[in-house]
Amino acid sequence: MALAGCDLPRDPEATTDHVRGKTLIVGITTDDEPSDPKERAAIEQLAERLDAQVEYRRGELHQLVRTLEDGGIHLIAGHIPETTPFATETGLSAPVSSVVVDGERVKTVFAVRKGENGFLTEMETAMGGTR
Amino acid sequence: MxxxxxxxxxxxxxxxxxxxxxxxxxxxxxxxxxxxxxxxxxxxxxxxxxxxxxxxxxxxxxxxxxxxxxxxxxxxxxxxxxxxxxxxxxxxxxxxxxxxxxxxxxxxxxxxxxxxxxxxxxxxxxxxxxxxxxxxxxxxxxxxxxxxxxxxxxxxxxxxxxxxxxxxxxxxxxxxxxxxxxxxxxxxxxxxxxxxxxxxxxxxxxxxxxxxxxxxxxxxxxxxxxxLDGVPRELSSDEIHPAAKAIRAELQRRHPGSEVRIRETGRYMRAVVVNSLESQTTGETRVQYGPGDDDWRLIEVAHSVDLGNAEKG
CATH class of the missing domain: 1.20.1510.10 (Cation efflux protein transmembrane domain)
Structure with missing residues (x-):
């Protein structure tokens, strides 16, 4: 909080500034909003922290990643395993929740636009409040 | 150790x-x-x-x-x-x-x-x-x-x-x-x-x-x-080391008309005085010392200087 307060790190593409006081656009693949209560809580915390409205946008995952890379959406949610192959195209948050895949429990994360370290720091700080 | x-x-x-x-x-x-x-x-x-x-x-x-x-x-x-x-x-x-x-x-x-x-x-x-x-x-x-x-x-x-x-x-x-x-x-x-x-x-x-x-x-x-048995180089450049130059000059002075092969093995130097840099054993020496079919591989036989100096033993 102390370090986040001094405005560093910043985003190269200013995601935090685009969201603050406006709309947090969350990409999602399955339902209209994440089925995982922890994920929903984390998103709501982040929106509150940045004084923004949450808007969910449903889409196909590859399309969502492309849109994320262009800054059209701000994060992707919905049981993304931390071992996701999209780790090279996106930035991954700290674990939010977990899901069982093939009988094994895997931690899940949010995907953000690469290099938006200020936004990632805001998000992880907000998530801290939900645990 | x-x-x-x-x-x-x-x-x-x-x-x-x-x-x-x-x-x-x-x-x-x-x-x-x-x-x-x-x-x-x-x-x-x-x-x-x-x-x-x-x-x-x-x-x-x-x-x-x-x-x-x-x-x-x-x-x-x-x-x-x-x-x-x-x-x-x-x-x-x-x-x-x-x-x-x-x-x-x-x-x-x-x-x-x-x-x-x-x-x-x-x-x-x-x-x-x-x-x-x-x-x-x-x-x-x-x-x-x-x-x-x-x-x-x-x-x-x-x-x-x-x-x-x-x-x-x-x-x-x-x-x-x-x-x-x-x-x-x-x-x-x-x-x-x-x-x-x-x-x-x-x-x-x-x-x-x-x-x-x-x-x-x-x-x-x-x-x-x-x-590649090159002449000793300086510590951090490809130039020939002054010590190697000095040894070569001194050996050439003592053996007029000869050439000096000098190389380094780790931190040590080894020098051999030869007639010319292309010197190699003659056919005669090879037959004398050589091991039959492999004799063509023997190109140098050297005596150490100190061997001749009894007092240094």
Missing amino acids: HPGRTYPQIPEEKEKQLRHAVRLELWTLFFLATIVAVMYIVMGSSQAMKTAWIEDLLSFLPPAMFVLTAWFERKAPNDKFSFGYHRVGSLGFFLAACALLVMGAYLLYESVTSLLAAEHPTIGTVELFGERVWLGWLMMAALAYSCIPPVILGRMKKKPSQELADKILNTDADMNAADWQTGVAGILGIAGIAIGWWWADALAAGVISFSVLKDGITNVRIALAEL
Whole structure:
């Protein structure tokens, strides 16, 4: 909080500034909003922290990643395993929740636009409040 | 620690300097281990830190080769290694020089590819004492720590490397310089990332890579000259060593009309006086000493000067 307060790190593409006081656009693949209560809580915390409205946008995952890379959406949610192959195209948050895949429990994360370290720091700080 | 201190005998003073250098390198290995551990902890998924970490792993090679060489090179000659083990130094130097070269090339490659791909480094947070802290700050602290031992140890190695004519030690001092420079570059790079300059890290690494690459190429050239029985070179340039020039001149003065072959095996020099540089055994000598079908392989038979001097025995 102390370090986040001094405005560093910043985003190269200013995601935090685009969201603050406006709309947090969350990409999602399955339902209209994440089925995982922890994920929903984390998103709501982040929106509150940045004084923004949450808007969910449903889409196909590859399309969502492309849109994320262009800054059209701000994060992707919905049981993304931390071992996701999209780790090279996106930035991954700290674990939010977990899901069982093939009988094994895997931690899940949010995907953000690469290099938006200020936004990632805001998000992880907000998530801290939900645990 | 010293299986053989017999071959060759070196002056008491050099013996002492060698022991001092071994201690320096053992300290280097110890501090490197702590640096590698600290960097691993804060590395996270950051590609930039991974690069710095791999470089630190490469830095193990020169000090390890030095300690190995100091331990091995003066074992007494035996039936299987009739020249002794001096060439352990040549081999160690070649490997150390390669480590430096690989490090420079790797730095440059990582830098260029991440700049071309416009790779935006993503650095998240960790929980520390109940607070969310940006990992970048911890990385900067770890990098700052990684700079301190190499600066001090690298400076302490320069003088002994001259006194002992030790190329591995000299290469290791270069490696230490590369280490602290990449550390500083890394700090600047992450500071850049903190203010939103995604390219800062890669650019800083690229700038440093040139000096590392230059040192690596110079050292590999010297190492190759040594492996190819070249005339002894200076410690950090491809120029012929003044001592080698002096020995050659003196031997030529004493044996007018002759040529001198001179090479180095590890830190030691060997000279042979010959009629011309193309001299080789005659057919007659080959038949005399040669082993039948393999006699064509015997191209030189030399007598050591001291063999003739009874008082030196």
